[in-house]
Amino acid sequence: MGKRTDGYALWGRAVHRGGIGHTAAAFALLDGVDRVGREHGDDVLSSLASSTRASLLRQAGHHRHAATYDGRALLLVGVASPGAPRRRMADEGQWRQAALLDALVGLAADHLGRLRLPHAARLLDRARDHADPDDGGWLAGRRPRLRIEWVSAELAMYGGDAAKAVGHAEAGCRLAELGGTPERHRVKTILIAAAAAATAGDSRHAAELASDVTRRAADAGLTPLQWASLALRNGLDPRDEQVTEELARTRSELISRGVPFDNA
Structure with a gap:
């Protein structure tokens, strides 16, 4: 059991390294x-190792590879039968619940990145069926529910439903504001x-929020989120040369750490 316990601790280290953009190190740990x-x-x-590897690939734009x-x-x-998923998953433990939800939400994001919107929507529905709204814990409760809101907001954006996107983003913010939420998840929610x-x-509000993400991500060493916020700001105002330069610098830094961007 000791080595298995060490394996979960190792997974936590891999997640942390990936979150700060040291992707090559994260892959090695995985x-x-x-x-x-x-x-x-x-x-x-x-399963956790596989879905975490997928998230790192998806972060670099490799959605098809991540889906594998x-x-x-x-x-x-x-996947538990639709009849009573929450009861079954409660019996099987929080780690299995977390792994199942990570896989479902990850697959939804993979399909979203490939513009397969109906597939993404169905997977998010399955994830909601398995998520437990009464679980106030982080690992298998609020964390996966927050990720469901993230991807649901992105799905609404891709589908052109701005009001629905804002609604999911606001639901995510309410979850992220609860105590015990890691800074990385708070910052991602603001993004x-x-x-x-x-x-x-609302480009002005978007720019203000994105600038806040850039600052907080830089302070916390969350380079992937810093890069993502700069990319959003660059899209909002391509004439801002300082943002353009910082975006290029941050991308180069991530490449040096092993982020497998296309044409890197």
């Missing part, structure tokens, strides 16, 4: 996580809100 999972027949641990890993993650933990505001035509 190799170790997956190895521990295979050695101990721990499908949940292997998210699909593997989902197969490893399975989603900025994008939703831009979709709704």
Whole structure:
């Protein structure tokens, strides 16, 4: 059991490294996580490793490749029957619940990135069916529900429904404001809100929120979110040379850390 426990701690380290943009290091750690999972027949641990690898690939724009890993993650933990998913998942533990929801939401985001909007919507519906609104814990409760709101907001943006996008962004903000939410998730939620505001035509508010994300992400060392906020600001005002230069610098820094951008 000791080595399996170490595997979950290793997964946490991989998530942290990925969150600050050290992607090559995160991939190496995930190799170790997956190895521990295979050695101990721990499908949940292997599923978490696979979906986390997918998120790092998706972050760099490789949605098709990410879908392969998210699909593997989902197969490893399975999906409960629609009749009573929450009861079954409560019996199987928080880690399995977290792994299942990570895989479902990840797959939804993969399909969204490939403009397969109906597929993304169905996967988000399945994730909502399995999420427990009464779970106030972080790992399998608020964290996956927050991710569902993120991707739901993005789906609404892609579908041109600005009001729905703002609604999901606001729901995400309410979740993120609760105590115990990591800074990375708070900042990502503000970024989603900025994008939703831009979709709704409120460019001024979007720029203010995006600038706040840039500052907070820089302060916390969250380079991927810093880059994403700069990309949004660049889209809002391509004439801002300082943002353009900072965007290029941040992208180069992420590439040096192993982020596999296309044409890197």
